[in-house]
Amino acid sequence: MRKQEEVINAERAMVGTNVAGRMAGEDRRNQIVHVAMRLFSERGFRGTTTKEIARAAGVSEAIIFRHFATKEELYAAILDTKSCAGNMSQLSEMFAEAVKRGDDRAVFESVALTMLQHHEEDEDFLRLLLYSALEGHELFQMFWQRNVRELADFLRSYVRERQKAGALREMEPRLVGRAFTGMILHQSLINNLFDKSRTLLDITNERAAREFTKILLYGTVSSSAPEAEVKKRNETATRKR
Amino acid sequence: MRKQEEVINAERAMVGTNVAGRMAGEDRRNQIVHVAMRLFSERGFRGTTTKEIARAAGVSEAIIFRHFATKEELYAAILDTKSCAGNMSQLSEMFAEAVKRGDDRAVFESVALTMLQHHEEDEDFLRLLLYSALEGHELFQMFWQRNVRELADFLRSYVRERQKAGALREMEPRLVGRAFTGMILHQSLINNLFDKSRTLLDITNERAAREFTKILLYGTVSSSAPEAEVKKRNETATRKR
DNA sequence: ATGTGGTAAGTAAGTGCTTACTTTTAATCA
DNA sequence: TGATTAAAAGTAAGCACTTACTTACCACAT
Known part of the structure; x- marks a missing residue:
């Protein structure tokens, strides 16, 4: 049951990144973080707008603020993703x-x-x-x-x-x-x-x-x-x- | 005549940075560049607003655009000042x-x-x-x-x-x-x-x-x-x- | 009186973030 | 099995405010 769910979510995530269908929450969250990471690295925190991030992620701006209370919080979320890899x-x-x-x-x-x-x-x-x-x-x-x-x-x-x-x-x-x-x-x-x-x-x-x-x-x-x-x-x- | 003028301008420049009196054009231009240089270095080009520069220089925002056509031009003007010293x-x-x-x-x-x-x-x-x-x-x-x-x-x-x-x-x-x-x-x-x-x-x-x-x-x-x-x-x- | 240094008060196009609302999903229960 | 339902995923439109840049007007030394 738990595993099935995760498999489904993973599949959705793979589709979602391309087709911008509806995603499970955590997948979307992850995707947003990755998109944000790219944009923040390109243009800095101040230079990146939440609208840009939303567009690049293929969703409306509002859902960014559903997953992250503030732009800062989104920025901070990068660390968890990044520090593991690096x-x-x-x-x-x-x-x-x-x-x-x-x-x-x-x-x-x-x-x-x-x-x-x-x-x-x-x-x-x-x-x-x-x-x-x-x-x-x-x-x-x-x-x-x-x-x-x-x-x-x-x-x-x-x-x-x-x-x-x-x-x-x-x-x-x-x-x-x-x-x-x-x-x-x-x-x-x-x-x-x-x-x-x-x-x-x-x-x-x-x-x-x-x-x-x-x-x-x-x-x-x-x-x-x-x-x-x-x-x-x-x-x-x-x-x- | 030329020398007198420059002395007066220099005096005005020194006063002007503090008291925000009226300055000769070139002095004001110089002052703006120096103020901008500091702010751009602190917060970057995107992160610095023309309003901030104006306030730090003690003038209204409009006079920045009298001396420099665009914010970019002001940024570029830094180079002339900087590259000589460095x-x-x-x-x-x-x-x-x-x-x-x-x-x-x-x-x-x-x-x-x-x-x-x-x-x-x-x-x-x-x-x-x-x-x-x-x-x-x-x-x-x-x-x-x-x-x-x-x-x-x-x-x-x-x-x-x-x-x-x-x-x-x-x-x-x-x-x-x-x-x-x-x-x-x-x-x-x-x-x-x-x-x-x-x-x-x-x-x-x-x-x-x-x-x-x-x-x-x-x-x-x-x-x-x-x-x-x-x-x-x-x-x-x-x-x- | 005229050009130069200066301002107050705009402009349209963003800014982060919110609201009020619709759709999808997945568990529940007759 | 299939209808019900509550939560979660999503949107369009707009909020108050800021952005770079303009306009229209002023003061004053020459």
């Missing part, structure tokens, strides 16, 4: 093996690639983040917390751990993480916002991840650590003398 | 000595510090840049061109030059510059936008510039180059063996 809390699990091995290159490269791909696949994400920051929405705090802060914390603790093990140079771990995040974010901004048209002519995510990791690792690997990269470098240097 | 075209001159010496550390550190300070002093700059990018204003193209692209070009050509001299590792110069710009931009974004409240508890611009430069240089210095840092690193490594 959540980085599984980070430490995703890269657990690399972390365990202490394979710095693999760790940083995976992190970079994951972020770059995430920013590329979810076109709305960066725009929503920036708009909410600029418009001073409380939403931003949670966006930042759940998607950036966690990454920063992960990187910081990882760097600190590896420093203790003598593998990384003694530098402020926060700044190391911030530098790396900065490289990645900047690359994403250029590809997905600032210079969108020439994305394909540019550097692939894989290459960017590799090169950024190289810069960071060359820049932070402890000279006393038995890392392959350091060994190689030292050998070269010694030979040159 | 222009980075003098970059190569500013750091000419360091460039000539081939003092990579000094070059990158100066660039970083200059950018960080610029972003801190000119609070409107980053916000205007991001808003114009998100809102898809043509303005953004010029903003980007004059303030970021030039820096990127400078860094790229500098890196390429130094690579030819054998001082820097063989890496895509574009990516090296992008990585560095990314670190700096990210730091500025955190300090001036994302986490504004705790700016003072954070890292100073000087320190950030130093550390970022360290990461980049360690990460890009050619192992065959007779750089002080490399020497030091190699000595340490050799000793450890």
